[in-house]
Amino acid sequence: MNEPLRVMRILEGTSVDGPGLRTSIYFAGCSHRCPGCHNPHTWDFEAGTPMSVEEIMDTVRYNGFPVTFSGGDPLYRAEALLPLAQAVGNEGLGLWCYTGFTYEQLLADGEPSVMALLELVDVLVDGPYMADLRDSSLLFRGSSNQ
Secondary structure, three states, rough: OOEEEEEEEOOOOOOOOOOOOOOEEEOOOOOOOOOOOOHHOOOOOOOEEOOOOOHHHHHHHOOOOOEEEEEEHHHHHHHHHHHHHHHHHHHHEEEEEEEOOOHHHHHOOOOHHHHHHHHHOOOEEEEOHHHHHEOOOOOOEEEEOO
């Protein structure tokens, strides 16, 4: 049985976490603690509601929209997210993922479950939010370093 995922919120039909209407899933847990973070309530790894991949996929299938993983930082729980990412792909839906890690950090670390998850992600919005680089004109990014 797959490990339950800690879900803060599932936003159905949002247009702020990638192009078009999407199903955005906000996961609990983040240690980046970026000053000015838009979602500091997601930092606690034990917050949110435990949900199975199938429970989440019921919502994803119902909407039929591409999916965005956000949080918190989903990559802290990459191994647990792999079955969900695979299920999203099996439905033929696109997948975006937001992370406070940089792509270069992830590659240097080489953690197998993160590498496997990255193979399933169509677009990775990477890097910590930096309030001094905030630019509201950027699409789908909070700061220009991302």
